[in-house]
Amino acid sequence: MVKTMLVTGADRGVGLALTAQWLQDGSRVFAGQYADSAGLQELQKEYGEQLSVFPLDVASETSVKQAFEWVESRTDRLDVLINNAAILGEIGNTIHDELQYEEMLSVFNVNALGSLRMSQTFTPLLLQSDSKLIANISSEAGSIADCWRDAWYAYCMSKAAVNMQSKLIHNGLKPQGGRVLVIHPGWVQTHMQGKLDEAAELTPKQSAAGITKVIHSAIGREASAMECEYVDYEGRKLKW
Numbered sequence: 001m002v003k004t005m006l007v008t009g010a011d012r013g014v015g016l017a018l019t020a021q022w023l024q025d026g027s028r029v030f031a032g033q034y035a036d037s038a039g040l041q042e043l044q045k046e047y048g049e050q051l052s053v054f055p056l057d058v059a060s061e062t063s064v065k066q067a068f069e070w071v072e073s074r075t076d077r078l079d080v081l082i083n084n085a086a087i088l089g090e091i092g093n094t095i096h097d098e099l100q101y102e103e104m105l106s107v108f109n110v111n112a113l114g115s116l117r118m119s120q121t122f123t124p125l126l127l128q129s130d131s132k133l134i135a136n137i138s139s140e141a142g143s144i145a146d147c148w149r150d151a152w153y154a155y156c157m158s159k160a161a162v163n164m165q166s167k168l169i170h171n172g173l174k175p176q177g178g179r180v181l182v183i184h185p186g187w188v189q190t191h192m193q194g195k196l197d198e199a200a201e202l203t204p205k206q207s208a209a210g211i212t213k214v215i216h217s218a219i220g221r222e223a224s225a226m227e228c229e230y231v232d233y234e235g236r237k238l239k240w
């Protein structure tokens with residue numbers, strides 16, 4: 001049984017649903033909160049000390065370091081780190097339009113560097129656990145092999161960087177028994193596009209349930225035999 005996990009961007013959407021799912025399964029959850037979250041407040045009332053909520057801006061080195069000190073003072077190990085926090089940025093402009101480079105840097109800082117900051121900072125706690133697993137919530141949009149869009153520059157490029165980063169970290173942690181999974185959560189009804197995406201196929205709860213199964217199935221396998229895998233919420237392989 002996974003005892004302790006940490007999830008970023010837990011305010012709402014997939015992150016909040018993952019928090020609820022892992023609490024329900026009996027794990028101790030550290031939930032990184034970026035803004036006010038009624039959802040996390042409700043879970044706190046229900047689960048009490050099983051849930052530890054802390055402020056976290058993955059775009060800030062200072063915030064990530066402070067979060068590490070706070071978490072480290074409450075647990076001596078972390079079985080699973082789920083890097084879920086991300087932003088979308090502008091998605092309409094093509095190579096023929098004006099591209100917003102400053103905003104792209106912000107998206108890259110949150111999505112790609114944010115998960116790297118978290119993984120590197122929390123590695124000491126992860127390596128104290130049996131599972132030693134990082135799950136990076138990426139996207140099908142990060143696949144270079146299957147790229148079909150002609151826009152979404154910031155998001156797609158940042159998720160492709162998350163994919164590469166995941167392989168690098170996996171290679172770096174493998175000798176110590178660590179592993180990294182890259183997971184596409186499906187098309188989920190969240191507010192990532194600024195309003196609820198009602199057309200999406202999955203509820204956050206359905207996506208979180210699938211992601212959780214994929215992670216548990218990986219934990220059940222021998223770490224030394226595992227490659228860094230890029231899969232969806234049902235465990236189906238995606239092309240890099």
Ligand SMILES: NC(=O)c1ccc[n+]([C@@H]2O[C@H](COP(=O)([O-])OP(=O)(O)OC[C@H]3O[C@@H](n4cnc5c(N)ncnc54)[C@H](OP(=O)(O)O)[C@@H]3O)[C@@H](O)[C@H]2O)c1
Nearest residue numbers: 009011012013014034035057058085086139187188190192
């Ligand atoms: N929804 C989909 O169809 C879909 C598809 C493929 C991949 N994904 C991926 O799934 C993950 C979850 O997305 P979602 O759909 O659940 O979107 P979401 O509801 O917008 O959730 C993203 C979370 O990250 C938080 N966040 C934003 N900036 C942050 C920062 N600097 N530091 C820490 N947290 C920050 C957000 O906080 P605020 O709410 O306060 O801004 C929010 O709680 C993301 O990695 C996304 O790329 C989603």
